[in-house]
Amino acid sequence: MFQLPTVQFTEEQEAFRLEVRNFLQEHVEKGTFTPKCDSWLSGADPAFSKLIGEQGWIGMTWPKKYGGHERSTIDRYILTEEFLAIGAPVAAHWFADRQTGPLLLRYGTEEQKQFFLPKIAKGECYFAIGLSEPNSGSDLASVKTRAEKVEGGWIVNGQKIWTSNAHVCHYMVTLVRTSPFDGKNKHAGLSQLIIDLHAKGVTIAPIKFLTGEHHFNEVFFDDVFVPDDMVVGEIGNGWEQGLAELAFERSGPERILSTFPLLDELIQELKRQRNKEGLKQATKLLSQLWGLRNLSIGVAQLLESGNAKDVAIPASLVKAIGTKFEQSIPEIARLLVTTYPKLDAERKFDRYMAQSILHSPGFTIRGGTTEILFGMVAKGVVAR
Amino acid sequence: MFQLPTVQFTEEQEAFRLEVRNFLQEHVEKGTFTPKCDSWLSGADPAFSKLIGEQGWIGMTWPKKYGGHERSTIDRYILTEEFLAIGAPVAAHWFADRQTGPLLLRYGTEEQKQFFLPKIAKGECYFAIGLSEPNSGSDLASVKTRAEKVEGGWIVNGQKIWTSNAHVCHYMVTLVRTSPFDGKNKHAGLSQLIIDLHAKGVTIAPIKFLTGEHHFNEVFFDDVFVPDDMVVGEIGNGWEQGLAELAFERSGPERILSTFPLLDELIQELKRQRNKEGLKQATKLLSQLWGLRNLSIGVAQLLESGNAKDVAIPASLVKAIGTKFEQSIPEIARLLVTTYPKLDAERKFDRYMAQSILHSPGFTIRGGTTEILFGMVAKGVVAR
Amino acid sequence: MSEMKDMILEVAERMLADRVTKDVVDVLEKGDWAKDIWTLFKENGMVDVALSEEHGGAGGDLDDLLNLVRLTGKYAAPIPFAETTFANLLLETANLAAVDKIATYSLQEGLILQDDRISGTLQNVPWARYANYLVAFVKSNLGVQVALIDLGDVTIKPSCNLASEPRDTVILNNASATLSSVLSEEQILHVQSIETAFKIALMTGAIEKINDLSVQYSKEREQFGRPIHRFQLVQLQIAQLAGETAIAIAAFNNVCAAILANNYLHEIAYARIRFEDAITTVATVSHQLHAAIGTTHEYALHQYTRRLWSWRDEGTNCDFWSEHIADYLLNHDGKLWPYITKTAETVKS
């Protein structure tokens, strides 16, 4: 169960990587964006997302007829790595590109695909993911937001929480209960609806992050009407569809590279200081990155070849171990280079330290806690 | 619940420490024993135990009328630290001194005290502890060894396992089931009997340690007769008595210092090599030792003042964290000093490394696994 | 431990528990501070604890003061208490008169004394914008002296640490000052160790509070139909927090005892080094236990974790003490055990 393909990038892939890298570097120099750590969650910049859409870098693997570019999973992997490594503000279109697109391609109606996918690919249409609710935490099946059938659609009441960037998004794929809760089969009766976040009855309230920044939201639904054509897949199949959606988000480079800009600066500082002993110790971090990247790319390649059923265990491992790695970088970096972490520091190293430290508690929580992931891995391993 | 007394050793105590230290050093030089790591479990040497008994260093805190010396818990603490720090072979009398003595003083009959305690204090009578059984593991209440009442005593049948040094011991305090198992109250119906290990029907079979050494045993009871006067405390009260016994073994220096000889050699090597960077890193280990020692001495002082009910949580913490510390020493030491660990190496450092690595798996298992201890701590903390 | 200790501490804890709510701590983020709590501390003589009587002290030993500092850490009190009281101790060590207003301090290098005037820039000076005085090390060709500087007409650029506590840039340009005589190396080390003891006190308080919050949360929060403290992995987290808390408190208490016994240097050094692990573990584990709620501004956990993340890189830090101990070991013969047990060899210094 641990045998993953190895990947040697082709010359075309290397060239594509350099193309992306040069483009991003150019825009850093132009001042289009300022690199920072954890930019895929905290850096929402619609103008930048449109720019990326213009490049053809959203919906890269999707069919051309829906505005996609029919490139490989590995190309998309390379693109994502480059965004994260430089710390580009990709948060606005992130979830639509990573989760909503694949979800609609798999379960959406032809009309939904034609309507949403091209807009997403242009970087003009952003989706939030509506899973968690107050008190649901890791127990996603305990969803209480309910949709009642009415003529031509559904009336939704309830509340979602921890919704990343809902305040800049246009729609939310929302997990709702369409039949009453059944204690014996908690996963039955759930469905996914696309809710227009500007519809009547939708209220978005910010949840300030511990730094005071605004990434998360509470989203309230008060008799919100959702037309029938905004149902994703089948009524009652929401749990299974949601799980499939989650598989796409587990093993990507965003579980390894959230604090990469800091790691880069660490190595640069050590080189500037000619600190060989420090570099020797830093090779441990590099070896962890190296190992996780092998694993993560192997999973991407396995997904490319369509062999999705063997992916669950290694994908969960990438996330569980990768996010701990991201979290450990500031803790180790400060032992090797003297620092006073400050959000407004002049020295990049101190600034990235501050960003990394303050954001790191979220790494091992978002998208499934380490504890939940380890439990899933163990159950998967034992079941073999 | 975390407020422990602080201890500043008195001049008399400092003098006693030096007395012990000089005595042990002298005997190392004479060749009476060769220091090694984990000597309190693996170094059983009856001749050395007799020598210690002659010094008045067994049963130190017990009443004089039973061969004890009426010294303080802190004196005994100091003595134990010195044994462990130098790596002296105290395993033969260890359990009798640490557990059986206090158990008999608390629950034993006058006859038992008069018969056993003076012999123990002379270093001539050794006790094994009979708790674990095959398949019982951490679930001690699942004891199956049974004692049936007969005229004048009990007939014991069953089996104990992991019994340290039973092959050099004279007796075993044995937890047995004296009434049938009651699923609703697993802890009822257990009793403690002193079993003569040379009695008819007792068979002792070695369980070789992974190094091939012989510390552990299986002990089989086949219709072994135990006279009534060998019952400890009350029939049916064995669980409670056993728990009280365990409290004495949780927080002692043997949960911190099992690999101290290696730590000592590590610092000596680094000093010899004038390796300041290595010493800086080693201060982390020293700070852990320092912190644990404060905690452990605080618990000893609390026991001295008779305030035993607040002791459970910090005592479990000492063992859980201390044994992980012992286990970490070889892992960190090898990063600071180049080594080829070998049991027969010429260099002490390599020898202590080998002893520490090979013995370390046992540290966090014996006397209650880390997992069980952490669970007990959490339950204790939450119950407050 | 002085007899008044229990009383003072009880009063102080009651004041802090009653008044320093989450919102009060937040005022720092709005560029304000808790003047009323400062006034209360001042009126109750707490700012003068442990100062000698000739310097206007209110009695009490240094360990009483450290326990008060621990309480301000436990409640994240947004007042310059540790700063003012330490600045006064620093003045006292240098045989200068204590001050009666808000003071801050800096032990950084960076100030130069020339012709009795002081110039230089200090980064990250705590509370400078609100302080009347700065007590700082200054360097001349004679050595290190302590200077008492009036902050009245000095350029101060506000900034803050990860916890939004004021950490300002102070720019001195030929400033006048009251100067002490030159400090001995021993005096400098004494000052550095006591500063470290203050940080240990603050950190101990914050760790205690994080532990309290976490245990409480584990009882209140339910998942999969039961309180989360019933899950083994949460029990592991609770136990890890308990362990670090127990070790921190024992370390702090032993630091206090060692200061009273006047044999404190190594006790402080090892406590401070040990706190590095404590901080990483406590911050990581408590956030993981709290999951999403702990990352919100609304919940109080971050007020303590952000302070720990800030304090560990401020002042006389772990690296200083590792270096000091490594030097000590290199320059002293003998085996490790006599040193650990403070016998045979003395570790006074």
Next chain:
Amino acid sequence: MSEMKDMILEVAERMLADRVTKDVVDVLEKGDWAKDIWTLFKENGMVDVALSEEHGGAGGDLDDLLNLVRLTGKYAAPIPFAETTFANLLLETANLAAVDKIATYSLQEGLILQDDRISGTLQNVPWARYANYLVAFVKSNLGVQVALIDLGDVTIKPSCNLASEPRDTVILNNASATLSSVLSEEQILHVQSIETAFKIALMTGAIEKINDLSVQYSKEREQFGRPIHRFQLVQLQIAQLAGETAIAIAAFNNVCAAILANNYLHEIAYARIRFEDAITTVATVSHQLHAAIGTTHEYALHQYTRRLWSWRDEGTNCDFWSEHIADYLLNHDGKLWPYITKTAETVKS
């Protein structure tokens, strides 16, 4: 990856699984070894895999050989397979003819060449007492050469590593040898990396086996009335082992792929550095999962953990590679990301 790979590996795994029982591994502790398995490997041509045809090779690439080595690690086969095959590769690199009997090797410094005769003492030479030949680095004033030494009349003092594998002292006193020409620095580094790849293969096999044993045990062992894999803390252990196993296997496979692509140095270096953590975690966690039973001689776990504890300190180790990478980083300009992705800058060397 050659086409014969699957077949060879299947045959080899069947042979090892059938014959290398716990008792067979134990023979080392009795001063014996598994001659019959060696003979079987020899007869099946496995000892000659990856040797070039001119040297009597049986075909197959180096990654086939490394996968065979991984299998001998997975079954702790008590035969000098890795040693003999590596010794032959070393001869081949040095343009010397491969040997057909048991060989061992040493890359240590310590042998001096003078007047075509070799003197010096080598510690911890694997399997020397059973080997016919030693292939070793020797130093002369020209540089480093490879020497093929007949062990027939050489003094050998038996000793062993933590896993009871033969690690003998070899004392050479004016011994005669077949000598290669002087190796380039690049050749030496090549030899060191391939030796490291052999260790990575062995370690990967042992880690796989430990993972298998642990998962199996977690299903069989019951506590408090249920199999222990049902407890969250055991699940955590299982997941940690799975993680390290997955990373080890991926690292090994990428090392093989990189060797075939002839761009392997950094891949091997990072894999080897990463294995330090893998070993500590795998050994600690697997023993904790097994509790008491895992510390007994009777249960097989220690046959693998003791090997991991031994192998990590043998040969071209983690420290060598950290040092090498640190030097590389110091001496090459540029940012980290192009280096990690092997673009823009090349990391061939």
